[in-house]
Amino acid sequence: MNGRMINPGKAKAEAIVSTEPIGFYGGIDAKTGIVIEKGHQLEGQCVTGKILVFPCGKGSTVGSYVIYGLHKNGVGPAAIVNAETETIVATGVILAGIPCVDGIDIEQIKTGDMLNVDADAGTVDNA
Numbered sequence: 001m002n003g004r005m006i007n008p009g010k011a012k013a014e015a016i017v018s019t020e021p022i023g024f025y026g027g028i029d030a031k032t033g034i035v036i037e038k039g040h041q042l043e044g045q046c047v048t049g050k051i052l053v054f055p056c057g058k059g060s061t062v063g064s065y066v067i068y069g070l071h072k073n074g075v076g077p078a079a080i081v082n083a084e085t086e087t088i089v090a091t092g093v094i095l096a097g098i099p100c101v102d103g104i105d106i107e108q109i110k111t112g113d114m115l116n117v118d119a120d121a122g123t124v125d126n127a
Contacts, residue, residue, distance in 0.1 A: 001104050003081075005122045006090050009099030011079035012127050015113045016050040017106065018042050023059030024066035024092065033075030051115045052077035053106050057089040067092025079117040081106065081124050 020041055022028070027037040033048035047070070057063060067089065070076035080093055085102035093100040099119035109115065114127035 001108065001124045003101045003103035003122045003124065005119045006082075006085045006100035006102055007093040007098060008120045009079070009097065009117075010119065011051060011099050011117045013049060013051045013078040013115065015053050015081075015109050015111060015115050016042065016045060016047055016077075017109055017111045017113075018052075018054040019106075020054070021056050021058040022052075022054045023057065024063035024070075024088070025060040027059065027063075028066060028070065030066050030069035031073055031075070033070055033073075033077075046075075047077045048075045049078050051079045051081060051117055053081045053104075053109050055083040055106060057082075057086050059088070061088055061091075063088045064092035064095060067098065068095040071096035071098060079115075079119065081109070081115075081117060
């Protein structure tokens with residue numbers, strides 16, 4: 001699948017997919033990488049080392065620093081893939097150095113799929 005590079009880099013890992021937007025501030029614990037947003041479809045699951053796939057971000061601009069905190073604490077995702085990356089997620093992945101691609105039809109990706117993300121080329125493919 002071809003998309004747009006938001007932040008360069010490459011990753012190969014298992015996908016964890018949400019059809020719901022993710023709010024990082026109050027949504028993911030920056031110390032553990034576990035989704036803590038009550039009622040979210042990924043509640044209780046860990047994003048560490050996975051390719052986090054979701055339509056778009058939501059919520060506070062502090063979410064950018066949560067993404068950075070996930071990386072700094074060694075519990076961040078290997079890459080992020082979005083249908084549309086808005087400024088909160090874009091700022092966070094740039095601060096953290098996490099590969100990120102958007103413009104992807106995320107409905108084609110399922111949790112557990114092994115993915116290759118080549119953000120330099122703006123591509124996401126099955127591994």
